[in-house]
Amino acid sequence: xxxxxxTYLEEISHFLSGREEREEILSEIRSHILEKxxxxxxxxxxxxxxxxxxxxxRPRQVADKYLDGQPIIAPAYQRFLFRxxxxxxxxxxxxxxxxxxxxxxxxxxxxxxxxxxxxADIFLYTxxxxxxxxxxxxxxxxxxxxxxxxxxxxxxxxxxxxxxxKPVARIATMIGAGIMLALTVVAVRLFLxxxxxxxxxxxxxxxxxxxxxxxxxxxxxAILFMMAAGxxxxxxxxxxxxxxxxxxxxAIADAITLVMIGLALHQxxxxxxxxxxxxxxxxxxxxxxxxxxxxxxxxxxxxLVKNLVRLGRRRLVK
Amino acid sequence: MDNExxxxxxxxxxxxxxxxxxxxxxxDAYGYAMVQTFRNxxxxxxxxxxxxxxxxxxxxxxxxxxxxxSEERPRKFYAVTGAGREMRDGLLGIWKKQDTxxxxxxxxxRHV
Numbered sequence: 568x569x570x571x572x573x574t575y576l577e578e579i580s581h582f583l584s585g586r587e588e589r590e591e592i593l594s595e596i597r598s599h600i601l602e603k604x605x606x607x608x609x610x611x612x613x614x615x616x617x618x619x620x621x622x623x624x625r626p627r628q629v630a631d632k633y634l635d636g637q638p639i640i641a642p643a644y645q646r647f648l649f650r651x652x653x654x655x656x657x658x659x660x661x662x663x664x665x666x667x668x669x670x671x672x673x674x675x676x677x678x679x680x681x682x683x684x685x686x687a688d689i690f691l692y693t694x695x696x697x698x699x700x701x702x703x704x705x706x707x708x709x710x711x712x713x714x715x716x717x718x719x720x721x722x723x724x725x726x727x728x729x730x731x732x733k734p735v736a737r738i739a740t741m742i743g744a745g746i747m748l749a750l751t752v753v754a755v756r757l758f759l760x761x762x763x764x765x766x767x768x769x770x771x772x773x774x775x776x777x778x779x780x781x782x783x784x785x786x787x788x789a790i791l792f793m794m795a796a797g798x799x800x801x802x803x804x805x806x807x808x809x810x811x812x813x814x815x816x817x818a819i820a821d822a823i824t825l826v827m828i829g830l831a832l833h834q835x836x837x838x839x840x841x842x843x844x845x846x847x848x849x850x851x852x853x854x855x856x857x858x859x860x861x862x863x864x865x866x867x868x869x870x871l872v873k874n875l876v877r878l879g880r881r882r883l884v885k
Numbered sequence: 886m887d888n889e890x891x892x893x894x895x896x897x898x899x900x901x902x903x904x905x906x907x908x909x910x911x912x913d914a915y916g917y918a919m920v921q922t923f924r925n926x927x928x929x930x931x932x933x934x935x936x937x938x939x940x941x942x943x944x945x946x947x948x949x950x951x952x953x954x955s956e957e958r959p960r961k962f963y964a965v966t967g968a969g970r971e972m973r974d975g976l977l978g979i980w981k982k983q984d985t986x987x988x989x990x991x992x993x994x995r996h997v
Contacts, residue, residue: 588940595916595936595961602917602958603932624933632937 582630653879668829744801
């Protein structure tokens with residue numbers, strides 16, 4: 568018995584575990600290596616066997632050639648693994664942000680539970696959410712592969728335009744960035760002077776806050792934050808040619824905007840205004856503002872999903 | 886170029902090796918002896934490719950294996966079966982047809 572040969576066969580055996588003909592495969596390889604050693608040289612020694620073993624191939628490579636099993640996910644469906652994972656994860660992420668904003672738990676499907684967590688907890692929960700989505704998609708694709716049916720998997724063509732966005736002319740982006748910067752500076756100056764950006768008055772000298780100090784300050788800060796994020800995004804796009812970076816900053820800005828909308832919606836509307844308003848006008852304003860904010864949040868959420876899917880697809884293409 | 890040629894050769898070999906093994910096993914042989922036979926004809930075959938191929942052909946009933954334990958070392962001898970002969974003739978027909986087509990175009994090229 569040669570120790571190096573037995574170690575080599577043991578390693579091949581490890582990769583063939585579960586195969587009933589394993590012992591026979593190993594016997595045949597053993598017989599071949601020993602015969603080759605004797606025929607091609609002097610009586611077999613551990614040193615002469617080393618060379619023959621090395622020439623026969625690495626254990627996993629040898630075992631692989633005996634294993635011609637079906638892939639876990641058929642090649643035709645493999646590209647859908649990342650496409651669907653990113654799509655599912657994007658929606659999942661938007662729901663996580665919504666759950667964090669409203670601090671309410673909810674479930675979309677029986678298996679997709681969204682816990683109402685703090686904003687900081689999102690960072691801890693997000694990787695788990697991604698792995699869950701990856702697992703769900705992998706399981707579905709495995710099942711489709713296993714059934715052997717020719718299932719055509721859908722992929723949205725019109726709902727989410729995944730074609731690379733046409734780059735806006737750099738000069739237009741720069742002008743946009745300049746305008747946004749100017750608006751942000753004006754808003755910041757107003758905020759520094761009045762502690763709010765919501766003002767009312769017939770002229771500049773007679774301006775007074777529209778909202779009560781605390782909510783006025785909070786909503787103003789949220790809007791300033793969104794404006795600053797928008798300005799930074801435009802400047803990054805103006806000075807960088809990287810599409811990937813553009814998608815990332817868009818996605819981050821969308822996430823920030825969603826959080827800010829959530830904060831704004833959280834303010835108690837009945838104690839918002841510093842001026843007297845008739846109750847009917849107040850109710851009407853409340854409804855129309857909430858609807859507007861929710862439509863805006865939906866648009867931002869859609870853009871966030873689009874950017875995350877684009878990022879996922881670019882990663883897949885790489 | 887060499888790498889590309891090598892990878893195409895590997896693909897071409899896949900079918901050819903099946904035909905070759907079915908042809909050589911008209912006479913009983915075991916793995917090591919087959920490798921030597923091919924080597925003597927200046928045709929190299931990787932040992933770790935031959936044995937899994939023999940196993941697959943045996944599973945499909947195209948060859949039959951039998952362990953010979955009477956000699957100093959146990960050896961598994963293989964022989965082609967009736968189904969294997971049918972398969973070999975079918976493969977040979979395909980191979981000849983492919984050869985004829987290639988020759989036709991190479992001849993055409995020579996006359997241009």
